[in-house]
Amino acid sequence: MAWIAGELESWPSKDEMTQLLSAAGLRVTAGQYAIRVCDHSEVVFREYGGDLGQPVISADADSVEELLSRAEPVSRALAAAGLRHRFEFYDDSSGRIRGYLHHDWPNESTADM
Amino acid sequence: MTAEVATSLVETLSEIVGADAVLHDPAELMVYECDGYIVEKKTPDVVVFPQTTEQVVGVVRACNAAGVPFVPRGAGTSLSGGTVPVGGGVMIVLTRMREIHEVNVRDRYAVVGPGLVNVKLTQRLKGTGYHYAPDPSSQGACTVGGNVATNSGGPHTLKYGVTVNHVLGVEVVMPDGEVVRTGGPCEDGPGYGLTGLFVGMEGTFGVVTKVWVRLTRDPVAYRTMMAVFDTVRDATEAISSIIGAGIVPAALEMMDQGIIEALEAAFSYGFPLDAGGVLLIEVDGLEVGVEEEARRIEALCRDHRPRDVQRATTDEERRLLWKCRKQAFAAIGRLSPSFCTQDGVVPRTKLPEILEFVQVTGEKHGLRIVNVFHAGDGNIHPILLFDERDEEQTKRVIEAGDEILSKCIELGGSVTGEHGIGVEKISFMDRLFTPTDVEVMGDVRSTFNPDGNCSPNKILPTAGPGGLEPVERDKPGRRAAM
Numbered sequence A: 001m002a003w004i005a006g007e008l009e010s011w012p013s014k015d016e017m018t019q020l021l022s023a024a025g026l027r028v029t030a031g032q033y034a035i036r037v038c039d040h041s042e043v044v045f046r047e048y049g050g051d052l053g054q055p056v057i058s059a060d061a062d063s064v065e066e067l068l069s070r071a072e073p074v075s076r077a078l079a080a081a082g083l084r085h086r087f088e089f090y091d092d093s094s095g096r097i098r099g100y101l102h103h104d105w106p107n108e109s110t111a112d113m
Numbered sequence B: 001m002t003a004e005v006a007t008s009l010v011e012t013l014s015e016i017v018g019a020d021a022v023l024h025d026p027a028e029l030m031v032y033e034c035d036g037y038i039v040e041k042k043t044p045d046v047v048v049f050p051q052t053t054e055q056v057v058g059v060v061r062a063c064n065a066a067g068v069p070f071v072p073r074g075a076g077t078s079l080s081g082g083t084v085p086v087g088g089g090v091m092i093v094l095t096r097m098r099e100i101h102e103v104n105v106r107d108r109y110a111v112v113g114p115g116l117v118n119v120k121l122t123q124r125l126k127g128t129g130y131h132y133a134p135d136p137s138s139q140g141a142c143t144v145g146g147n148v149a150t151n152s153g154g155p156h157t158l159k160y161g162v163t164v165n166h167v168l169g170v171e172v173v174m175p176d177g178e179v180v181r182t183g184g185p186c187e188d189g190p191g192y193g194l195t196g197l198f199v200g201m202e203g204t205f206g207v208v209t210k211v212w213v214r215l216t217r218d219p220v221a222y223r224t225m226m227a228v229f230d231t232v233r234d235a236t237e238a239i240s241s242i243i244g245a246g247i248v249p250a251a252l253e254m255m256d257q258g259i260i261e262a263l264e265a266a267f268s269y270g271f272p273l274d275a276g277g278v279l280l281i282e283v284d285g286l287e288v289g290v291e292e293e294a295r296r297i298e299a300l301c302r303d304h305r306p307r308d309v310q311r312a313t314t315d316e317e318r319r320l321l322w323k324c325r326k327q328a329f330a331a332i333g334r335l336s337p338s339f340c341t342q343d344g345v346v347p348r349t350k351l352p353e354i355l356e357f358v359q360v361t362g363e364k365h366g367l368r369i370v371n372v373f374h375a376g377d378g379n380i381h382p383i384l385l386f387d388e389r390d391e392e393q394t395k396r397v398i399e400a401g402d403e404i405l406s407k408c409i410e411l412g413g414s415v416t417g418e419h420g421i422g423v424e425k426i427s428f429m430d431r432l433f434t435p436t437d438v439e440v441m442g443d444v445r446s447t448f449n450p451d452g453n454c455s456p457n458k459i460l461p462t463a464g465p466g467g468l469e470p471v472e473r474d475k476p477g478r479r480a481a482m
Helices: A014-023 A064-080 B003-017 B026-032 B053-066 B118-125 B144-150 B194-198 B232-244 B257-267 B287-302 B315-326 B328-334 B348-365 B391-410 B426-432 B435-448
Strands: A002-008 A028-030 A035-037 A043-046 A056-058 A085-091 A097-103 B046-048 B070-073 B090-093 B100-104 B109-112 B167-173 B179-183 B207-214 B221-229 B251-256 B277-285 B306-311 B338-341 B368-374 B382-386
Touching: A002 A056, A002 A064, A014 A028, A014 A035, A014 A064, A043 A064, A064 A085, A064 A097, B003 B046, B003 B053, B026 B046, B053 B070, B053 B090, B053 B167, B053 B207, B070 B144, B070 B207, B100 B118, B109 B118, B118 B144, B144 B207, B167 B194, B179 B194, B179 B207, B221 B232, B221 B287, B221 B315, B232 B251, B232 B277, B232 B287, B232 B348, B251 B257, B257 B315, B257 B328, B257 B368, B277 B287, B277 B315, B287 B306, B315 B328, B328 B338, B328 B368, B328 B382, B348 B368, B348 B391, B382 B391, B391 B426, B426 B435
Parallel strands: B046 B090, B070 B090
Antiparallel strands: A002 A085, A028 A035, A035 A043, A043 A056, A085 A097, B100 B109, B109 B207, B167 B179, B167 B207, B221 B277, B221 B306, B251 B277, B251 B368, B338 B382, B368 B382
């Protein structure tokens, strides 16, 4: 199984996030504390809103390749909105980073991946 | 409770939970006369240890039939007297309901019994890549059910939120014995968010018998830093700078000289004994992000005249730093035979002011007060050292504590960040809230607990079943040494 860890330099409000994902053509459902990208059912922004602190991005899939393909449109939408971010993809079996997507947030240690 | 009622009730309760799960000998009951808030005490008439929801139902119904109040209790680590059985009655101790019923990593939840010790869940999750985020300092002893009752926080509250942010659902035995369930494994359920209402109710709406909790991914990377300052003021100004820069560390804790002395005696970490304040700061997230944040934090600390800023360079160093922080309360036993921990909150910019007030208040009352607290949240924990066998000292502790909490209110804060109201701060409720607010809260309570038989005289100043006098600040139970 593969999973994602991601960060945004600064998080827009839940409404703003919902709007920018929708504007990118993604089908989005906003719940009380989460935003789900429905075209990519495993990509969820959780603990979003209120006094919950920073949201987290949550997604998993059977393979890193599958997860990358699901997260790529979301990353593209964030990049289009100018949001500096970085998504890293990990392999559960090894616990090691296997790929990443980013906007203006490279990491020297993974730059050759 | 009359002797006749007690005898009959003990027989009934023994049939429900088994004779080996009922205590009624006065010597055994003494163990349950108080929790971590040792200033106010009252011995229950009977203590029971149910193991199933059905047994809890039976106990609650037996109490109702006998017309006696009951109060749930976990490990008794409450620091506000939340489990003091004001008015006596039956204490329902839930520590035998400690099963981990289910762990579902894929769907990010677990189902546990209320008596499960907090840290046991994270230990069980080791190796899965997940953990249970709420981590009170007492997490090695406190129970998940107790955390639900008081909406516990902990050092990592700053980034991860408090218990209510990590509870998806609860099963509760209501005061009339009916079993209800709110929420469950799924997030964002429709309808009223009743789960949130039950988190922080301090046992006044019923007895929690099962908890669905959210599991949190372990961070990919973290940096743990220690900054040493000559004065408390420099340390608190560094805190303001970090938060003001928009950085949200996973944890931002402060320890003052008194605590450092106790910790150093206990753990020999190497803290400088003459430092005024030490900040323990942790950031977590992606490797690239935490390195950036760590550098910014170090730079901000250096703006405030630190004596030293250093990082934990190994997992062992980090583990020991956190061990010191979380064992701070235990280490206080080296300083005095008794202590009373306050739980005030102020806006973060008011930290220097409130800490100076704490110091002045201690001097005024001739008490030594040490501080270890969640600085990033503005949640202070002045620890008043005393000897509970000394009546005069105990009185001064109560007066000093009241003055500190009053000052927190004056500065725009609150009298509790995570310990709850319990019996300790019940007299502050009508100062924190308007009469209408208190009345509405009383109405909500009456909806779930119309007879007031469940955890009477907690949270609200006027609460209590018929026949029990409401709590008065000067006579809530048997005061220590009075």
